[in-house]
Amino acid sequence: MYKERLELYDKIVDKCSRFERKGKTMPYTSANGYMFSLLNKDGELGFRFSKEVQEKYIKEFNSSLFKSYGATMKGYVLIPDAMLSDLDKLAEYLNESYDYVMTLEPK
Template sequence: MWEEKLKVYDALVSKCNRFKRKGKTMPYTSANGYMFSLFNKDCEIGIRFSKETQEKYIKEFKSSIYKSYGAVMKGYVLIPDFMLENLDNVAIYLNESYDYVMSLEPK
């Protein structure tokens, strides 16, 4: 299951040409000193947004906050499995997340 879902995450990230997937045991994307997507041990994908956007997307996606290793990930939205059937659409959100972290003060 983990390997199959990791392939989905990798396929999603490969649709975005401004950044690459990082991490071996905990796959993620980062830019400007901030992580902005994460694939956790529970085979869940989370994408980071501003607080306002996070609240909007949790409602819109009928989703929830994203947790990794039991910790609530600030600003992250859990991407529901049904959304992964259209990776082109999810890639739009991933690119939006990249733009968001690039707008922050660099770490």
């Protein structure tokens, strides 16, 4: 399953021209010194949003905070399996996540 999810993640990132996927063992995207999406070892996808947007999307997606390697990733929303078929919509959410980290003070 992980290999299929990695291919899916790459397809989503490929739809976004302003950034690229990084990481060999832990695929992620980052900008402005902040990670804003990642694929964990279980093949789960998490996107980072502001606290307000995060709360909204957790309700809207019927989801939860994202966990990676046993740690809850503050600010990240778990993208539910049911959403993984709409790559265009996921690319919109990923671009929204990128826009969010670009508003943060650079690291």
